[in-house]
Amino acid sequence: MSEQSPYGASSGGWSHPPPPAAPEKRRRWPWILLVAVLLLIGGCVAVVALVADEVVEESERTVRVRYEVTGTAEGVSIAYTTWRDGRMSISQVTSQRLPWTKEVTTKGFVKGGSLGITVGASGGTAVCSVTVDDGSPHTATASGAFANALCRGF
Known part of the structure; x- marks a missing residue:
């Protein structure tokens, strides 16, 4: 029987040692x-x-809201809402002669308001307008007896 060498070669010669184990790659x-x-x-x-x-x-930014109603109608009913500090306040003015204006300052995440008008029994024309800060006015017109108009500015 032949004798095996420690390196795996049969007797009769030396072979090279086994290669070193490859270092484990880090992932x-x-x-x-x-x-x-x-x-x-x-x-x-x-x-x-x-x-x-x-x-x-x-x-926390403060804005100015301007409500305005102009026209030829008499006895106009006006209702306006304003958002203040997350709450809506509602105010009403009845049998108002025109022109009518109201300016308020408000702050909160939602700012602005709306304005609703109703022309009286005698008819005529009324134009409502809501302006927030120096922005463009939002307008609507009511013509005739008991006509309505709504303006919103936010």
Whole structure:
């Protein structure tokens, strides 16, 4: 019987030692995935913080709301609403001679108001207008006895 050498060669000669075991490769994808997830979470937190800051800033901004009714009608009924600090206040003026104006300041996340008019029994024409800050007025016209018009400005 032939004798085996410690390196696996049969007797009669020496062979090379077995190659060293390859070093175990570290997997990089879990680390890359972890970094990507952390960056995504950090970006989401930053966006939420920016939006929250904008909401707070906008809710504390004060605006001026101007209500106006003009025209030829007599005995016009006027109702207007104003959003103030998240609440809606409603006011009414009856049998008003024209022109009529009212200006209020308000703040809160929702700002602005609406103005509704009803022409009296004697008829005529009435034009309502709501202007928020220096923006464009929102207008509507009511013509004839008991005609209605509604203006909204936000």
